[in-house]
Structure formats: structure tokens, C-alpha cells
Amino acid sequence: MRNILAIAGKELRAYFHSPIAYVVMTIWAALTGFAFYLHLMVYSEEMFYMQGRGGMGAPPINLNDVIIRPMLEGFLLIVLLFLTPVITMRLFAEEKRSGSIELLLTSPVTDLEIILGKYLGALTLLVSLMVLTFVYVGLLFLYGNPDAKPVIAGALGMLLFGAALLSIGMWISTFSKNQIIAGAVTLAVLLLMYILVWLRGVATGPVGQFIAGLSLGIHIESFAKGVIDVGDLLYYVSVIFLGIFLTARSVDALKGRP
Amino acid sequence: MRASLPGDHHGHMIQVEHLTKRYGPTVAVSDVSFEVQKGEVLGFLGPNGAGKTTTMRVITGYLPPTEGKVSVAGFDVLESPIEAKRRTGYLPENPPVYPDMTVSEYLGFVARIKAVPRAEVKKRVEEVSEKCAVTDVRGRQIGKLSKGYRQRVGLAQALIHNPEVLVLDEPTAGLDPKQIIETRELIKNLAGQHTVVLSTHILPEVSKTCQRVVVINRGQVVAVGTPDDLTHHLQGYETVVVTAEGPAAEMIDKLQRVEGVNLVEPRDAAGERLTIELHAERGKDVRPEVARAVVEAGWKLYEIKTTGLSLEEIFLQLTTKDLGEAN
Numbered sequence: 001m002r003n004i005l006a007i008a009g010k011e012l013r014a015y016f017h018s019p020i021a022y023v024v025m026t027i028w029a030a031l032t033g034f035a036f037y038l039h040l041m042v043y044s045e046e047m048f049y050m051q052g053r054g055g056m057g058a059p060p061i062n063l064n065d066v067i068i069r070p071m072l073e074g075f076l077l078i079v080l081l082f083l084t085p086v087i088t089m090r091l092f093a094e095e096k097r098s099g100s101i102e103l104l105l106t107s108p109v110t111d112l113e114i115i116l117g118k119y120l121g122a123l124t125l126l127v128s129l130m131v132l133t134f135v136y137v138g139l140l141f142l143y144g145n146p147d148a149k150p151v152i153a154g155a156l157g158m159l160l161f162g163a164a165l166l167s168i169g170m171w172i173s174t175f176s177k178n179q180i181i182a183g184a185v186t187l188a189v190l191l192l193m194y195i196l197v198w199l200r201g202v203a204t205g206p207v208g209q210f211i212a213g214l215s216l217g218i219h220i221e222s223f224a225k226g227v228i229d230v231g232d233l234l235y236y237v238s239v240i241f242l243g244i245f246l247t248a249r250s251v252d253a254l255k256g257r258p
Numbered sequence: 259m260r261a262s263l264p265g266d267h268h269g270h271m272i273q274v275e276h277l278t279k280r281y282g283p284t285v286a287v288s289d290v291s292f293e294v295q296k297g298e299v300l301g302f303l304g305p306n307g308a309g310k311t312t313t314m315r316v317i318t319g320y321l322p323p324t325e326g327k328v329s330v331a332g333f334d335v336l337e338s339p340i341e342a343k344r345r346t347g348y349l350p351e352n353p354p355v356y357p358d359m360t361v362s363e364y365l366g367f368v369a370r371i372k373a374v375p376r377a378e379v380k381k382r383v384e385e386v387s388e389k390c391a392v393t394d395v396r397g398r399q400i401g402k403l404s405k406g407y408r409q410r411v412g413l414a415q416a417l418i419h420n421p422e423v424l425v426l427d428e429p430t431a432g433l434d435p436k437q438i439i440e441t442r443e444l445i446k447n448l449a450g451q452h453t454v455v456l457s458t459h460i461l462p463e464v465s466k467t468c469q470r471v472v473v474i475n476r477g478q479v480v481a482v483g484t485p486d487d488l489t490h491h492l493q494g495y496e497t498v499v500v501t502a503e504g505p506a507a508e509m510i511d512k513l514q515r516v517e518g519v520n521l522v523e524p525r526d527a528a529g530e531r532l533t534i535e536l537h538a539e540r541g542k543d544v545r546p547e548v549a550r551a552v553v554e555a556g557w558k559l560y561e562i563k564t565t566g567l568s569l570e571e572i573f574l575q576l577t578t579k580d581l582g583e584a585n
Binding site (some may be wrong): 002003006007010013014018086098099100101102103104105106107109110141248255 | 326354356372
């Protein structure tokens, strides 16, 4: 555990010593902040409109449906798809390029400790992004009266979604010495896994439906509705474990090479 | 087969037995065996691409051997990697540093992953910084340091957990002459407390720092011994160099007739003054006879000395001989 924490601390320091952490956090805060603002405008427009009609003839609207759910289900996920490769691309690529991977692999630590340490460092940065977002959500609680349960479920869903992306990104980062390549390939793979959901509408056979079910985006829908579905939870946990397992295989294979 | 108990290493700190390493079809190292005694400094000598780095990477546990057995302090690098790595400090050819970190941060991090007890981390960082003369830059970012400082930070990193075995891959590569001398001094001071394996393709380095040499070429060991051993073993004759002033043809003729001298070869002439190389029978010192012959003839004798084969020559002999056999 001590080794994992030492490596996680080193990764986190690297994020904050370089512009990466600040750039990622700024982009995230700006985009989610603007999206929040737009959703809020729509909400007040509708409230205004409904008030004008005396609240008659329209279904009641609430903060969850108009602001929180659309953000969790849609835009925030897209932003995460683009930002997580920036977080993971350096994890192994940079160590391979500079040769510092030799230090890690000749130290009395196991490969798994190295991998979990790096993953934990990246995950901590992701959690700081989530914290930024929930400042906005906190504002809603301060001035409005949203339902807390879907917010908590949604936050959990988004964290799991992001954690799954990081795990895949970390694995891809083991293949290249070039961060840009690692990042670009990660983005492509993540986008592909995300749009698999479109198969749901076109594929008729069970195989097509199964592949659609592997989509990264599908499984967050239940969380966004405020339901913690065990199947969806297991899906994300499995992707995280698979990514870590594949990273371990790949790090082991690194050792056979000159 | 004898079971290897932890810590059971018969005074051999490093034991390499029949090591072969292949990358796909390429054989990088083939059937290499040698031992290193406790406290010894062993030089690993060979041209670029001979398999030095590969062998060192197997010893440090970075690469698994394809065949053969390697143990450090009695611990097999494949079976007990953590135990072996705990006892090994490694400086790869390029110091494995993180340019964004300061020297202190970096050494602190390395101390933690090298299992230095938490309470001792600070003390150890100070000790190795002092030893490797990086104390004055400890607050600076490593990426902004000169090559010499970075190399010393790399060495400090290898020493941080006070390992029994130190593996240094080309420790003086890319340094300026002053830094090279300082680094060699540092390595010499480490001998005794640590068992050191260092690789180099620079020959004087070996005679200056190492007690024993393993010469490797094309993945195979071509010679093992002390620098002196190697010189004597390979040379079938003694070489004497005479500098004297006198008529050239006569002098050569006269020296030829000195007992024990087999070959006379003029090497250099500056006016009347000649430098002549003699090859004498092995184990025979012909200097007094040569001196007498020159003086009796009334010529002026300036210098007379024996020379061994230089390491460069030995190295060339060994590696080209091997090349000839291979072709």
C-alpha cells in the first residue's frame, strides 16, 4: 500500500507540476459551467412561460429533469471522453520515453503496485474534476429544491464512467513512447466504445444488441435517472478491472523487449 | 540440482550462470557466465552492442533471462525478484529521472519505492546528496540541471537504499573530463562497501577503477581476469622500447644479436635519435644486455623501458580474433 501511495503521489505531483492538471481543470470548469448556465436559462424561460400561463396545462417541471439529468446523461460525458485521454496519455508513454520506467521496474515493487499507483493518481485528478462540477450542483441545492437521490446516483455514475475511461486510457498508454499517439488512439477507442450505443436502434439480432450493450454510454442512463442498477454498476467495475488487467499484461510484455 | 537458500551465496554477490537472452530471433547475450565477489568492482568491457546493457538489465531484474540463472546476494532474480531488487541499485545509461521534480523530491520518491523505512527517508536523502555532491542543487528541478549533475543525481538514486550490489551502465558517458575523474573517484570509494558492476567501452576506465574485467563481444564472454592478467595472458613476448642516438642500421644489427631478442623494429626517428621496439622472450628481462650493447658501442642511450600490451590492443586482439573465428 505504501508503494501504491508513493507512486500515486508522484503521478499527482507530475500533473500539478506540469500544466496538464490546470488545463484539464480549466477546460472542464469552463465547459460544464457554461452548460450549466445554458440549462439554467432554459429552466427559467420555461418557469417564466409556465407562470405566465398560471401553471396550467403543462406538466410540472423540476430542477432534476431540466438541469441535472441532461447534463449527466449528455454533455458532461462527452467532455469526459475528450479530457480523460489527456490525463492518461502520459502515464506509461512518458516513462517509456524518458527511460524512467527502468527505475520503476527495477525497484522492489510489484507491477500491480506500479499500475494501481498510477491509476490512483489519475483517479484523484478525476475526482477533483467531479468536485468542481458539484459546486454548481451545490448552488442548485442552495437556491432550489432538487431531489438529492438522483444527484448522488448521477455523481456515482459519472465517477464510474470516468474511472472506466481512465482504465482503458492507461492500458493504451503502455503501447507508445509518444504521448500524443497514446492520447489520440485512446480518444478514438473511447469514442468508438461510446457510439456503440447507436447499434441499439439498427441491429436486430442478439449479437448486435449485445455489442450495443457494451457501449460505455448506455450504462450511465440508469444512474442519471437516480437508480443504482447492479448490472450497470458491474459493467463499469468490470471495464475498470479489465483495463487494469490488460495494463498488467502489457507491462509484463514490455520487459521482454530491448 | 542444489536448492538455493536465501542469503546462501558462497561469497559471490552476483552469480550469472549460462545466461542467454534472445529478443525474438536476435541473440543479444549467449551463454554468459561470471561471478562477482563481495566488495569487488567488476568492469564489463565491450564494444557498443556487445550485450553489456542486456546483461545488466537481467541482473537488475528489468529483463527476464531467456535461459540460465542469475542471482543477486543469493536471490534468484526470477524467483525472488523483490528480494533481489531490494539489494540492487541501478544506474541505467540515461539517468532515470523525472525532469519536473526537484532533486530532493525525486530522491525522496525513490527512497520510498526502494523500501527505505519512512523515518529514515529524510536522513538517507541527505546522506546520498552529500556523497554524490548534489546538496547544493537539491531544491532545483532536475530537468534544468547539467548532464553532470543529472548523472550524479542518478548515482544518488542508485545508492539511496544502501544496496549491497550496484550496477552502473556507462557511468561516465557524456561527462566532461573533470566530471569523469570525480565519478571514478566516487566509484572507487564505493568499492568495499558495495559490490559494483560497471560497464564501459572506454578502456582506461577499466584499469583505473576495476579489480577484475569481463570482456564481452557479440554477446559472448571472450576473457575474464584482472587488467594485469589480461595483459600478460595474451602477450606471447615482452616488449622493450629503446631510445638512443647512433647510426640506424648498425644499431639495429647490434641489438638483433643481443641474447633473447627476437625481433627489432624501428618505430620512430628524429634526426640521429631512434626509437626502436624489441620483442624479447617471455619472462626474460633483456634491458641490462640491451643497455650494455648500446653504451659499449659508444652510442647515446636516452631511454629504455618495458611496455605491456595496452588495454586497447588487448581489446582489439580479443574482439577481432573472435570476429575472425566467427566469420
